[in-house]
Amino acid sequence: MNGDAITVSKLEKRFGSFRAVKGIDFTVGRGEIYGFLGANGAGKSTTIKMLCGLLEPSGGTALVAGVDVAKDPEGVKRRIGYMCQKFSLYEDLTAAENVDFFGGIYGMTPARLTARRDEVFALLELTERRNTFAGDLPRGFQQRLALACAIVHEPDIIFLDEPTAGVDPIQRRAFWDLIYSFSAAGTTIFVTTHFLDEAEFCHRISFIADGEIVAEDTPAGLKKLLAAWRLYEVQAADPASLLPAVRAIPAVRSAALFGDTLHVMADAGTDPGSLFGTVKGVTAVEPVPPTLEDVFLHIAGKKG
Ligand SMILES: Nc1ncnc2c1ncn2[C@@H]1O[C@H](COP(=O)(O)OP(=O)(O)OP(=O)(O)O)[C@@H](O)[C@H]1O
Ligand SMILES: [Mg+2]
Incomplete structure (x- = not known):
């Protein structure tokens, strides 16, 4: 063949x-x-x-x-x-x-x-x-x-x-x-x-x-499709309760519960400290590499 x-x-x-x-x-x-x-x-x-x-x-x-x-x-x-x-x-x-x-x-x-x-x-x-x-x-x-x-x-x-x-x-x-x-x-x-x-x-x-x-x-x-964004893992005592405030941040593209943390997609180039500065209850923020699940959700979301 x-x-x-x-x-x-x-x-x-x-x-x-x-x-x-x-x-x-x-x-x-x-x-x-x-x-x-x-x-x-x-x-x-x-x-x-x-x-x-x-x-x-x-x-x-x-x-x-x-x-x-x-x-x-x-x-x-x-x-x-x-x-x-x-x-x-x-x-x-x-x-x-x-x-x-x-x-x-x-x-x-x-x-x-x-x-x-x-x-x-x-x-x-x-x-x-x-x-x-x-x-x-x-x-x-x-x-x-x-x-x-x-x-x-x-x-x-x-x-x-x-x-x-x-x-x-x-x-x-x-x-x-x-x-x-x-x-x-x-x-x-x-x-x-x-x-x-x-x-x-x-x-x-x-x-x-x-x-x-x-x-x-x-x-x-x-x-690499997600290169224009940066993915953050956000820790908090009650992450679900922070979702509305996190989603209201202008540089945030999407936010979802991920285990007992939040996965937040934000514009690249934003400083994580100031990004979440206005949200009360955030205990830690860490940039994390995207998984295929993040990519898939992004593509599926774009399709509507
Ligand atoms: N013989 C058929 N007659 C009519 N519609 C069909 C037929 N076979 C599949 N479909 C439809 O075609 C679409 C694609 O079905 P398909 O089985 O290929 O999906 P799939 O991606 O394999 O899904 P799953 O993950 O559930 O297995 C569905 O809307 C299904 O209802
Ligand atoms: Mg099938």
């Missing part, structure tokens, strides 16, 4: 008169971890299904592993792995039987399937659970089993639709370690998530809102 792993141009999906995906453009390089971030209903799953040859685009083009998804959806399916947002395992089959089932769909020979299943189970630490029914596995194991089913045929590109929903932080971290190892081995990863801390793990991210990509960059590049 030469060139980019995924090339999307003016890709659109309409359901009746409703435009769920409004002519989006992006490319994903080989081995890249590309994060697709957006609120509920933004169009993430609709996009992923079009890229996986599962949903016919209403317009535009998408090349995945060099294959046009509209012209050859079956060809796309053979080259990619897809972990869908909904629970996709057969609960009354064992872990091993689930993998065998998916491998069979991909037309793997029994000998290759057996060898590859052992390999994938070792990699994903599922070997000891191979004979457990999928429905009886803890959530973190179910998610890894779903991943095993998606990669058994050694695809060049893996599509993951909210793979870590409902999984605890330790399992999430372990999952991301796996994603990194796949990427390092040259596999391309396209992943949707709601978790902004997870988005930080991606090489590049796009924010999708109401079917449109409103920002796309590296995590560090996205944070």
Whole structure:
């Protein structure tokens, strides 16, 4: 496979008169971890299904592993792995039987399937659970089993639709370690998530809102969008009660509760001492680096 792993141009999906995906453009390089971030209903799953040859685009083009998804959806399916947002395992089959089932769909020979299943189970630490029914596995194991089913045929590109929903932080971290190892081995990863801390793990991210990509960059590049502002963490005994007074300061762009502090976005170049001088009850002010959450709230706020 030469060139980019995924090339999307003016890709659109309409359901009746409703435009769920409004002519989006992006490319994903080989081995890249590309994060697709957006609120509920933004169009993430609709996009992923079009890229996986599962949903016919209403317009535009998408090349995945060099294959046009509209012209050859079956060809796309053979080259990619897809972990869908909904629970996709057969609960009354064992872990091993689930993998065998998916491998069979991909037309793997029994000998290759057996060898590859052992390999994938070792990699994903599922070997000891191979004979457990999928429905009886803890959530973190179910998610890894779903991943095993998606990669058994050694695809060049893996599509993951909210793979870590409902999984605890330790399992999430372990999952991301796996994603990194796949990427390092040259596999391309396209992943949707709601978790902004997870988005930080991606090489590049796009924010999708109401079917449109409103920002796309590296995590560090996205944070530069906030360069004209300075983020402060403000401490007080009762931070919520200070919100009206803080928001009334002319140089303040936004203020929100953040744990037991306030996160306040103000024009850069203002002196924090004088900035909050008129607000009674402030005990400490500290400039802090913005997180992707701050960026996301800023972009979402600009969209209204
Ligand atoms: N088959 C369909 N028919 C009509 N509308 C649909 C269909 N599938 C999705 N939609 C609508 O398209 C929009 C985008 O849905 P999509 O599932 O892509 O969002 P999402 O970003 O994946 O959201 P979530 O984070 O909740 O998974 C939503 O308004 C949804 O209701
Ligand atoms: Mg979705």
